[in-house]
Amino acid sequence: MIDEFAAKASEYAGSWDRFFFALVAVSAVVVAAVFVVIVGFSIRYRKGSDAYRPTLPKSLGFEIEIGWTAATAFAFLFIFWWAASMQLREIIPPRDALQIHVLAKQWMWKLQHSNGVREINELHAPTGHPVQLIMTSDDVIHSMFLPSLRLKQDVLPGRYTYIWFTADKPGVYHLMCAEFCGTQHSRMTGRLILMTPEDYSRWLAAQPEADNLAKRGEALFRSLGCSGCHAPNSAVHAPDLHGVYGHPVHLSDGRVVNADEAYIRDSILLPDKDVVAGYQPIMPSFRGTVSEDQIIELIAYVRSLAWEGRQE
Ligand code: HEC
Ligand SMILES: [Cu+2]
Incomplete structure (x- = not known):
């Protein structure tokens, strides 16, 4: 139920x-x-009632204007702070x-x-x-x-x-x-x-x-040829992926980004978007070659390299 x-x-x-x-x-x-x-x-002021109807003054006075504007502004700021602090969490x-x-x-x-x-x-x-x-x-x-x-x-x-x-x-x-x-x-x-x-x-x-995701990802990493460039002993100048996940990466255009799942996904599908500082943009795009499921497996593998590589 x-x-x-x-x-x-x-x-x-x-x-x-x-x-x-x-x-x-x-x-x-x-x-x-x-x-x-x-x-x-x-x-009270319906047609024909004899309620007192004085002419209104032009303005209620500066203090009252400021007072009620400030009070409502404060109330709205408080509501904003309340909602924003929960969303930020x-x-x-x-x-x-x-x-x-x-x-x-x-x-x-x-x-x-x-x-x-x-x-x-x-x-x-x-x-x-x-x-x-x-x-x-x-x-x-x-x-x-x-x-x-x-x-x-x-x-x-x-x-x-x-x-x-x-x-x-x-x-x-x-x-x-x-x-x-x-x-x-x-x-x-x-x-x-x-x-x-x-x-x-x-x-x-x-x-x-x-099979756990990382293990399937490792097999893919080999069969798709990623390891040909990314293995430590490869002849191609490509970054070692150990310890990349979850850490800041310096890019060739000066930006520093956090290597989360979205970053690794983009590295695979749109390699020209975030080029790592010190490397040539030679990595081919795997768009159309790998499925969403396979990307998940590759990410799990890259993430597992992070844990092996660094002590935290
Ligand atoms: C032709 C060689 C080559 C192949 C094949 C290749 N890469 Fe790359 N890869 C690179 C190079 C060079 C860079 C650094 C430049 C850049 O960011 O584009 C890189 C960057 C990356 C990064 C970002 C690394 C960092 O330090 O931030 C990831 C993640 C990555 N590759 C994963 C993969 C995966 C997964 C595959 C297989 C689906 C793959 N690569 C295939 C050469 C390659
Ligand atoms: Cu739906």
Whole structure:
């Protein structure tokens, strides 16, 4: 059974609810005040009533103007700060987040865990531990919507977008596409299954044997010829990929970028976009040669090189 729509599965969801209800309360107070004044005045000053009608002064006075402008500006700044501080918290995931790849296509969700386990339209994830979704689309724009976590993020073809969460309540929740993506859009739904960490590892272990992503990526790295240039003993002048992932890279045009999944993806598909300082742009583009699934595997392999190469 799926829990009801407004179920809360994380502490973050609770803070969004507080924000939402605070906004509704503020709006309700303002609407009520305006409404009372409208009704009150239309009765008191109706045609024919003998209420006192003095001529109004031209201006209410400088102090009052400044006072109420400052007060409303302050109220709006406070609301901005409240919302922005919650959104900023969502931008940078904790370093130890468990990474799950999401590939959206008309009309399903394909998910892949780092040990290679694949799922369709079901996302199993542990509670009490940060989980990051690295998402892309095979065709049109979709949107990952996890109402119980109060998270929604567009999923775009040709690039990665991310969300992360730390859930705290095991259960089965909705997962759906929130961007109209074609005739079967309304059926692009699934289930988010949150489990205690023990149940989650038991579930992972019970899945059919799968090669982990990094291992499949390593095989691809060889069969596609990446290793011909990138191996340490290669005759071609190409960067050693050990320790690249998760670290700043200096580019030939002077920019410094962080080597995240999106950067590695672009290195493979659009090698001329970010050329590493000190190297020639000789790497061929693999656009059209590698599928989204294979890119995920190559990225997992490059990421595994980071862990071998450096102590942190
Ligand atoms: C013809 C040789 C060649 C081949 C084949 C090649 N690369 Fe490269 N690669 C380079 C060179 C040279 C650079 C540095 C210049 C640049 O950034 O374009 C580079 C840069 C990169 C970077 C960025 C490295 C950094 O330090 O930031 C990544 C990641 C990468 N390659 C991955 C791959 C993968 C994955 C493949 C196989 C699908 C591959 N390369 C195939 C030559 C090659
Ligand atoms: Cu969709």
